[in-house]
Amino acid sequence: MKNISLGFILFFLSINIFAQNNGEIHGDFDLNMQSYIEDATINAVAADEVIRNNSFLNIIFTKNNFSAGLRYESYLNALLDYDDDFKGNGIPYRFATYSIEGLEVTAGNFYEQFGSGLIFRSYEEKGLGIDNAMDGIRLKYKLLKGISLKTFIGKSRTYFTYADGIFRGIDGEIDLNETLELQSKTRYIFGGSFISRYQQRNNPVFELPQNVGLYAGRLNIINGGWNYYGEYAYKINDPVNSIQEDAVNYASGNAFTSSLTFSKKGFGITGEIHRADNMLLLSDRDRIGKAYIMNYIPTLSKPHAYTLLALYPCATQAMGELGVQLDIFYKIKKGSLLGGKYGTKLNLNFSRINGLKGGTSILNDNVNFTPEILSFNEELYYSDINLEVNKKVNKRIRYNFVIANQTYNKDFLEGKTPGEYGVINSTIGVLDLSYKIKKGHTLRMEVQTLIAKQLETASKKEEGDWVMALAEYTISPNWFFTIQDMYNYGNDDESKRLHYININFGFLKGANRFSIGYGKKREGIFCVGGVCKLVPSSNGLNLNITSSF
Amino acid sequence: MKKIIYSLFLLSIISSCEVIEGPYMTGNGGGVDTNSNQYVKNILIEDFTGHLCQNCPDAARELEAIHDLYGSQIIGLALHVGSTFARPYPLSQPKFTYDFRTKWGEELDNFFNISDAGLPKGMINRIDYPGDHRKNKGQWLASVQQELDKEVVFGLNINSSFDGNNSIIDISTDALKDISGDYKLVVCLTENEITNWQKDGVIEDENYIHNHVLRSLITSAWGDDVSLSTNISNGESYTHNYSVNLADLENFNIDYSNNTLFQGNGESGGWNQNNISILAYIYDNSNYEILQVEYASLATN
Numbered sequence: 001m002k003n004i005s006l007g008f009i010l011f012f013l014s015i016n017i018f019a020q021n022n023g024e025i026h027g028d029f030d031l032n033m034q035s036y037i038e039d040a041t042i043n044a045v046a047a048d049e050v051i052r053n054n055s056f057l058n059i060i061f062t063k064n065n066f067s068a069g070l071r072y073e074s075y076l077n078a079l080l081d082y083d084d085d086f087k088g089n090g091i092p093y094r095f096a097t098y099s100i101e102g103l104e105v106t107a108g109n110f111y112e113q114f115g116s117g118l119i120f121r122s123y124e125e126k127g128l129g130i131d132n133a134m135d136g137i138r139l140k141y142k143l144l145k146g147i148s149l150k151t152f153i154g155k156s157r158t159y160f161t162y163a164d165g166i167f168r169g170i171d172g173e174i175d176l177n178e179t180l181e182l183q184s185k186t187r188y189i190f191g192g193s194f195i196s197r198y199q200q201r202n203n204p205v206f207e208l209p210q211n212v213g214l215y216a217g218r219l220n221i222i223n224g225g226w227n228y229y230g231e232y233a234y235k236i237n238d239p240v241n242s243i244q245e246d247a248v249n250y251a252s253g254n255a256f257t258s259s260l261t262f263s264k265k266g267f268g269i270t271g272e273i274h275r276a277d278n279m280l281l282l283s284d285r286d287r288i289g290k291a292y293i294m295n296y297i298p299t300l301s302k303p304h305a306y307t308l309l310a311l312y313p314c315a316t317q318a319m320g321e322l323g324v325q326l327d328i329f330y331k332i333k334k335g336s337l338l339g340g341k342y343g344t345k346l347n348l349n350f351s352r353i354n355g356l357k358g359g360t361s362i363l364n365d366n367v368n369f370t371p372e373i374l375s376f377n378e379e380l381y382y383s384d385i386n387l388e389v390n391k392k393v394n395k396r397i398r399y400n401f402v403i404a405n406q407t408y409n410k411d412f413l414e415g416k417t418p419g420e421y422g423v424i425n426s427t428i429g430v431l432d433l434s435y436k437i438k439k440g441h442t443l444r445m446e447v448q449t450l451i452a453k454q455l456e457t458a459s460k461k462e463e464g465d466w467v468m469a470l471a472e473y474t475i476s477p478n479w480f481f482t483i484q485d486m487y488n489y490g491n492d493d494e495s496k497r498l499h500y501i502n503i504n505f506g507f508l509k510g511a512n513r514f515s516i517g518y519g520k521k522r523e524g525i526f527c528v529g530g531v532c533k534l535v536p537s538s539n540g541l542n543l544n545i546t547s548s549f
Numbered sequence: 550m551k552k553i554i555y556s557l558f559l560l561s562i563i564s565s566c567e568v569i570e571g572p573y574m575t576g577n578g579g580g581v582d583t584n585s586n587q588y589v590k591n592i593l594i595e596d597f598t599g600h601l602c603q604n605c606p607d608a609a610r611e612l613e614a615i616h617d618l619y620g621s622q623i624i625g626l627a628l629h630v631g632s633t634f635a636r637p638y639p640l641s642q643p644k645f646t647y648d649f650r651t652k653w654g655e656e657l658d659n660f661f662n663i664s665d666a667g668l669p670k671g672m673i674n675r676i677d678y679p680g681d682h683r684k685n686k687g688q689w690l691a692s693v694q695q696e697l698d699k700e701v702v703f704g705l706n707i708n709s710s711f712d713g714n715n716s717i718i719d720i721s722t723d724a725l726k727d728i729s730g731d732y733k734l735v736v737c738l739t740e741n742e743i744t745n746w747q748k749d750g751v752i753e754d755e756n757y758i759h760n761h762v763l764r765s766l767i768t769s770a771w772g773d774d775v776s777l778s779t780n781i782s783n784g785e786s787y788t789h790n791y792s793v794n795l796a797d798l799e800n801f802n803i804d805y806s807n808n809t810l811f812q813g814n815g816e817s818g819g820w821n822q823n824n825i826s827i828l829a830y831i832y833d834n835s836n837y838e839i840l841q842v843e844y845a846s847l848a849t850n
Contacts, residue, residue, distance in 0.1 A: 241691060
């Protein structure tokens with residue numbers, strides 16, 4: 001890979017020289033440095049290196065219908081919440097693309113997603129330490145009016161190398177109204193996609209498929225304020241490379257998601273259901289870990305940004321789950337009794353996710369099991385009901401208030417032995433108040449509380465009740481200062497009733513942003529869109545610099 | 550024309566899909582032919598594990614399945630390591646109080662950085678170091694097959710005498726080709742059939758049988774020189790002699806658990822000498838790859 005990268009740099013420099021006058025170069029830079037000191041009270045370990053650093057620089061050159069770019073990444077060594085296989089420096093991402101007469105050609109790295117991602121998603125999420133960019137060739141073609149096709153062939157990135165599997169994919173979408181020039185008020189968009197992964201067979205006992213196929217169909221109907229989206233996906237047999245009969249599963253996988261939304265000014269409602277069974281696609285059947293996952297089951301629970309609301313987050317289970325969600329948005333009109341001068345926004349959200357009856361589908365020489373399609377009374381994984389009130393009181397004061405009740409199956413979602421922690425129910429309240437002192441000076445305060453209980457007797461005690469407070473002073477446009485404390489006052493173990501204090505200080509000017517912080521992090525689960533990672537506890541100083549041009 | 554070409558291309562992609570119909574088990578593997586050479590290539594699977602690790606028994610079963618397929622060419626070694634999955638519960642608790650960890654297991658774990666990446670993990674003859682040496686159980690089979698194809702460079706013979714407590718162990722190494730490099734011999738003791746607690750999926754199994762558990766190293770973790778010369782000629786033979794006292798080794802582990810290991814409780818004894826085996830391997834000091842491994846019972850050898 002290094003030789004290829006070097007070639008790209010030379011290529012880049014040369015186009016740069018020739019194109020200085022009529023092309024554009026943009027980029028962005030990010031540096032994340034953290035020191036780690038030992039803190040036995042929170043089980044934080046010191047790093048041998050004392051400080052660790054993650055950085056990257058993106059450079060993209062664009063001229064007319066041509067663009068090329070690269071990303072230099074540096075992990076010296078990777079922050080502790082990253083997989084330690086991210087190690088060293090390199091240019092793992094470089095591409096060139098052009099389009100002409102409806103055809104777009106990309107060579108090198110690219111990110112791609114088919115539909116909602118049920119059968120394929122190649123993406124990066126720095127917060128999770130995930131980057132499964134493809135490396136290969138991608139073609140996009142506008143076949144007819146309203147009909148577009150994408151195809152690609154490539155291997156997917158894992159850390160600084162590529163996984164074993166070779167992916168071939170094709171996705172087509174047709175906007176019926178555009179193609180048939182319909183005048184109908186209802187818009188129909190159909191899509192279909194197919195993915196195939198090749199990996200050499202080498203099992204001496206079981207016959208493994210070398211080419212594993214997945215396909216999906218989707219439908220989007222839009223009429224005025226109504227919007228329906230549905231997608232069904234299927235995966236053929238994809239057993240692991242084992243010689244234990246119990247471990248080799250020939251069952252197919254499937255998933256569907258279906259949502260109906262109605263919205264008009266000041267009101268919106270969405271109902272959604274999804275189900276996945278044995279629907280995990282890996283870039284190498286022999287491996288495990290999030291770096292190898294190549295598809296995505298969108299999460300059904302509301303993504304929470306407030307710390308205590310996200311303390312017990314929901315991780316999507318591609319191997320088997322069934323869930324529903326209802327989301328209602330309503331804005332109380334301004335001038336009314338509850339609406340006040342500026343109106344009041346309300347958001348009620350409910351989600352509930354449970355396992356499949358009897359578990360994931362299994363097929364081998366001795367067992368042939370398929371779970372019921374709709375069974376809502378199975379082991380609960382996660383549920384969340386929350387109400388959010390957002391209100392601007394006057395020119396100086398605005399607030400956001402959230403109350404939630406969440407149920408979290410810690411044993412299942414964190415892979416514990418059943419009975420170790422059981423299921424945790426927590427009631428959470430958040431008040432986020434913003435006060436504008438004078439022009440350019442704003443004070444924002446958060447107070448959060450979480451009251452937890454274990455719903456069944458378990459062999460271990462969970463952490464108990466928490467309270468959190470935050471104050472943030474902003475002098476726009478250049479400065480901000482934040483202090484926050486998370487306090488585990490309700491821990492059953494008195495020695496663990498700890499304060500997690502963090503202070504953060506930042507300076508912004510133009511395209512540059514600098515921030516320095518110090519504090520303690522609690523060990524926990526961090527998720528983005530239902531994909532999660534374990535964050536180890538830490539104590540230390542952090543420096544973050546972002547910049548773009 | 551462009552559209553036709555494009556459509557053909559798409560069709561060819563869609564046809565790449567294989568649905569397998571049962572029966573799924575198509576062979577028994579049949580093992581590897583033993584040729585006329587006296588020695589065959591043996592393979593060491595170092596299974597890094599812990600009694601609190603609920604996915605670890607699956608890896609142990611994969612090791613057993615690979616052993617059943619290829620027979621005595623596959624030699625297992627279970628190293629209980631780390632403070633997350635291998636730490637014992639306090640003696641006041643009714644279960645998981647045994648401390649399977651050893652000084653050498655921890656040393657190897659730290660050096661090869663295994664438990665930090667999550668257990669279970671294994672090394673197959675320590676190939677692909679550094680970087681890809683830590684292998685999930687799903688990778689073991691393919692790595693074993695790759696190793697079985699390699700040439701056998703050294704032959705190992707283990708001879709021992711045992712009087713109930715003291716043992717003299719002789720390891721002889723035969724070079725099977727001209728070779729130059731820095732090669733090390735490591736000798737350790739393992740124990741089979743230890744019945745003790747193990748988390749196994751959703752079960753806490755009181756009667757789990759722990760096999761080929763690392764008990765002690767007779768050499769250091771990095772071994773002794775096979776030969777004093779870096780040039781080894783085909784047909785040369787080297788002998789290493791060791792004398793051990795089982796009770797001393799057992800007491801060493803108890804002290805080490807008590808005094809050094811994280812949350813150690815000294816519950817590391819109760820060795821059954823009838824189940825103790827000698828395991829010897831030779832590795833290449835330039836890349837840590839294990840070139841040969843041999844295994845013999847201590848008491849009945």
